[in-house]
Amino acid sequence: MATAITFDTRQFISTLRSAGVEEKQAEAFSNAFANAQNESELATKSDIRNLETKTDAFRAEIKAEIGANEQ
Template identity: 65%
Template sequence: MTAITFDTLKFVRTLRDADFDEKQAEAISRAFKDAQDGAELATKVDLRDLAHRLTIRMGTMIAAAVVVITALDKLV
């Protein structure tokens, strides 16, 4: 997983500039940092693998549908 840097000091300063007090700004910054640390972000490789698996799955479903339609056509 790719690491994403988060400048907590800049974040706290931004909140203080928006009239949050120091305690509130630090609490919000800590909560945001904790939430970000727990998040798993998809990488380009993850997305490429997912697209590949979906392509295979869709191809399989289409092939199965063709087989079913052909079989039903022969019965009718």
């Protein structure tokens, strides 16, 4: 499950403009960053906990199988 991150394009452009970046370039950087952000998928804390739970369960199954095969 991906999570949305708020991105303030106006603030981003303003920050770049304050640093001396031309307006057209600042807008292009802002658009490129926003597009890249929209294409990425980030795991939430819940996603990670879910994966940890599944990993722990799988690990327990493997240990049980190994134990059964050793007897």
